[in-house]
Every structure is written in structure tokens, then in C-alpha cells.
Amino acid sequence: MVVASSASSFAKEVSIRRRIMSIFNKREEDFPSLREYNDYLEEVEDMTCNLIEGIDVSAIEAKIAKYELENAEQIMNARARKAEELAAAMAASKGPSQVQDETEVDTEQIGMSTTTQGQYAPAVTGGSLMQPRPMGPQPQPLGIDMNLDEEKMMRLRAENNGRCGGWNPEFIKKRALEEAFGSLWI
Structure with a gap:
């Protein structure tokens, strides 16, 4: 029972932290000084810990609701900025060789890939991304003769x-x- 209790308390803490971070999502560059940013982080962490521990929950929830109403535009802008950064990071991680145009997507829907030989690119089949299996002989470990005792x-x-x-x-x-x-x- 101790394990179930700690797992549920962990899940509760994670959900509270996610919720608070989605509302209080300002960054250091949003503040004129590092001191003000640190004060903001400390206040957010105090509210988070109090919610997790169940201390003065109604007052904290009222404070969160007030902050959310007053800063709704900033919250949405910060979420949009985070989404743009995530999209840019994902595009950068794919690299230029895997950027595809519309004609390539059409051929991949039937299971054919038009990328350079030796590269792995996701094939679109049935609306989901699937990683193709490598064909041909599998690589052997370097420097090891498999006939040794x-x-x-x-x-x-x-x-x-x-x-x-x-x-x-x-x-x-x-x-x-x-x-x-x-x-x-x-």
C-alpha cells in the first residue's frame, strides 16, 4: 500500500506542477532584473508546494484564477512561443534531407520512399508514421571474428x-x- 500511495502522490504532484507551469510560464527575459525573476520563481514554487501539501488551497486557487484572468494574453503568447520553438527544434532535428514536398508524400502513402538510398525516412501509411525496416544483410560487430572459441x-x-x-x-x-x-x- 505504501507504493500505491507514493505513486498516487507522485502523479498528483506532477499534475499540479504541469498545471501551474502552464499558467505561470514567464521566462527570465520577461523581467527587468534577475532578482525579480527569482522572486517570481520562488512565489510560484511556494504556491505549488502548498497545493501539493494541501495548505490554504482555496486562497491559492483564487490567486491562480486572478492571475490567469489578468495575464491571459501573456499566457497565450508564451504558449504560442513555446509551440513555435518546439516546431523549429523538430524541423531542425529532421535535417534538410528529410524535408519532403507534396509529391513525395503521395508516393510514400503507397509504401514507396523517394529519399536517398541508405537513409531512413518515415513512410506514411494509413495516416500514421511508420519507420521502415532495413533491408539486406545486417551489420556485424567490427573487430570480432565470430569463429573464435x-x-x-x-x-x-x-x-x-x-x-x-x-x-x-x-x-x-x-x-x-x-x-x-x-x-x-x-
């Missing part, structure tokens, strides 16, 4: 995993030599 394979995998983390077998040899010669007295 189990012990050599394990050693090679351990070395490759170590290299991925920045480990180099030469470091061990160098350190061992430095420690050996560092302990000699001349």
Missing part, C-alpha cells in the same frame, strides 16, 4: 568494452613500470 571471445569483448570507456592496455603496462622503477633506491 568462448575464452578468446570473452577476452576480446572485455578489451573492446574497456576501450569504449577510454581504457587502454598500454596504461596498465606504463603504470606497472613506473611503480616498479619508482620503488628502486639508487
